[in-house]
Amino acid sequence: xxxxxxxxxxxxxxxxxxxxxxxxxxxxxxxxxxxxxxxxxxxxxxxxxxxxxxxxxxxxxxxxxxxxxxxxxxxxxxxxxxxxxxxxxxxxxxxxxxxxxxxxxxxxxxxxxxxxxxxxxxxxxxxxx
Numbered sequence: 001x002x003x004x005x006x007x008x009x010x011x012x013x014x015x016x017x018x019x020x021x022x023x024x025x026x027x028x029x030x031x032x033x034x035x036x037x038x039x040x041x042x043x044x045x046x047x048x049x050x051x052x053x054x055x056x057x058x059x060x061x062x063x064x065x066x067x068x069x070x071x072x073x074x075x076x077x078x079x080x081x082x083x084x085x086x087x088x089x090x091x092x093x094x095x096x097x098x099x100x101x102x103x104x105x106x107x108x109x110x111x112x113x114x115x116x117x118x119x120x121x122x123x124x125x126x127x128x129x
Contacts, residue, residue, distance in 0.1 A: 002080075002097045002105050004038075004058050010109045011036065015125055017113070035063045035116040036109060039094060041084075048085055055082065055096040062112040064091045069111070078104040091115075 011017050011028055018029050027037035039061035041054050064070040070091050074081060080100030081093050095105060114122055 002100050002102050004060075004097065006102060006105070007036070007060060007097070007109065010106050011113075014110065014113045015121060016117070030113055030117045031121070033116040035112040037061050042086075045084055045086060055080075055094075055099075057096065057098045060095045060097055061087075061092050062095060062108050063115050064093060064111065065115040066091050069115075073108065073111075076104070078108075080105075081108070 014030070016030055020027055020029060022034055022037060025038045025040065027034050029035065039059045041059070046054055064073060067089070070083070070093055073093055074083060078101070080096040081104070082096065083093055087094065093108070095108065117125070
């Protein structure tokens with residue numbers, strides 16, 4: 001199980017990450033591109049869940065490189081990773097932090113950063129890892 005503190009630690013080892021706010025939610029950027037953000041459910045999201053309870057507790061959205069990467073990540077069946085109708089056709093996944101294991105979360109956070117960071121920064125990071 002993970003929490004926002006774990007996400008903050010994971011983000012702290014990635015170069016040139018800044019924290020800000022977008023649409024009223026805490027968001028992390030690399031070179032001005034958002035790659036991770038807190039994603040509470042809207043009233044419309046909650047309505048779409050119908051009688052099924054919505055995943056509780058902090059929800060993190062993470063960019064993926066493309067829709068294929070999103071589908072591969074979701075197909076792994078990693079606990080806590082999911083999507084909603086609002087994200088159809090959008091290269092990002094949602095993570096219910098309370099149920100996500102730290103290793104797949106860490107990998108997804110880094111992959112989100114890699115998907116949005118400039119190529120030169122990615123090369124520098126990967127060469128130093």
